Amino acid sequence: MYISITKQHLTETFSQSSADYVAYLEKENEGKEPELQEHFFDQNNDRIAPEQVVKEIDKNTAKLKKREPKFYSLTINPSRRELRHINNDPKLLKQYVREVMKDYAASFYREKLVSVDSIKYYAKLEYERTFKGYDKQIKENQVYKAKIVKLENDIRMVLKGELKGNVKTLKKQIKKLSAQIPHRLNGKVITQGMKKPGLQTHIHIIVSRKDVTNKYSLSPGSKYKESEAVLNGQVVKRGFKRDYFIERAEKKFDATFNYNRNYVESYAAYKAFIQDPKFYFAHLLGLPTNERSAAFKMMGSAGLPVPKINIPTNKVEAALKVIKQFKKAVDIAKSSSSIGI
Incomplete structure (x- = not known):
């Protein structure tokens, strides 16, 4: 499970309307028939028109400046393993x-507990992802x-007499390179915009910066995680x-759907990896055999480098190179929100 929270930018300021973002969603x-389309939903409604979403978000911006996010x-982003566990059921995802x-x-963090009824949000399921430049x-x-x-440009220059070379040889080099392109999908070279395979269901949620009032x-996005300050003497x-929030979201999925989360899937593991890679790796190698094997299998299916199981836990230093490779792979997967473990 990977959850991201971002603010919407428009050049050097923030977007003054949610219209473009809603259109993107x-x-x-x-091209789909109305009965096959996916609709926005909130805490109490399953079918909300995009025009209504824009209207509600855009009018809920009292006293916000141009340089402040409006939403x-x-x-x-549930993992493929999590999606398989709930059979990719849209009703269960909405419930979640x-x-x-x-x-x-x-x-x-407020004086009075903030309830969901104070939040103005609209959510939407998406079932596809496409390959991006990163x-x-x-x-x-x-x-x-x-x-x-x-090489193609060289051929054009050779034909114009602007460069010396053998067109036939250059074409052979192109053919060889074309055959060596490593990543393909159903025989076709993977390019930007091509749909990613497998379960890719995820949920976008647009949340107003202001409460419902x-x-x-x-x-x-506050820089204050949890703190107190004196304002007007109070x-x-x-x-x-x-x-x-993220820990609660993870536990909620596990409890709601009786999901047995492996250590490498947990937010605690991700934090440990970022803050203390040695501890993370030692913990990973110290897992019970079955759980450790499952962890390595999930890492492998996600395209992450898998360390050798026979590395002793007291020789963590020897595995730091693998850790660095793993971190780089995790960061790339996280940035594309398509990590599969």
């Missing part, structure tokens, strides 16, 4: 989102494609407990 509905985007948003509201497959294929483009700011609580 409607992309999977293009935030949450993305909930509604539970997660209760924890989202409760994660604001994906490993695109980057590695691009190395070969760039060489091919250069349009009076109070509820910013999950102590006020402020901030958003991001770790609490």
Whole structure:
């Protein structure tokens, strides 16, 4: 499970309307019959028109300046293993989102507990992902494609007499490079915009910066995680407990769907890996045999480098090179929100 929280930018300021973002979330509905389209939903409604979403978000921005975000985007990205566990059931995912948003509201550090009824949000399921420029497959294929483009340009220059060379030889080099392009899908070279295979279901949530009364700011992007400050002589609580929110969301999935989470899938493991890779790796190697084998299998299926099982736990230093490779792979997978473990 990977959950991201981002604010929507437009050049040097923030977007003054949610219209473009809502339109972007409607992309999977293009060309589909009405009964096959996916609709926005909130805590109590299953079918909300995109025009209504834009209207509600855009009018809920009282006293916000141009350089302040008007809304935030949450993305909930279940892993393929999690999706398989619930049979990729959209009803169960909607149920889960509604539970997660209760924890989202409760994660604001305030004098009075914030309830989900104070949050103005709209969510939407998406079932597809496409390859982007930052994906490993695109980057590695691009190395070969760039060489091919250069050779094609050389051929044109040779034919014009601007460069000496053998066209036949250059074409052979192009053919060889084309055959060496490493990443393909169903025999076709993977390119940007191509749909990713397998289960890719995820949920986008657009959340207003202001509460439903349009009076109070509820910013999950606050630099204050959980703190208190003196304002007009009074102590006020402020901030958003991001770790609490993500941990609660993970536990909610496990409890709701009776999911047995492996260590490498946990948020605790991710934090340990970022803060203390040696501890993470030692813990990983110290797992019971069955759980450790399952962990390595999941890492392998996600395209991450898998350390040798016979590395002793007291020789963690020898595995640091693998750890660095693993971290790089995890960061790439996280940035594309397509990590499969």
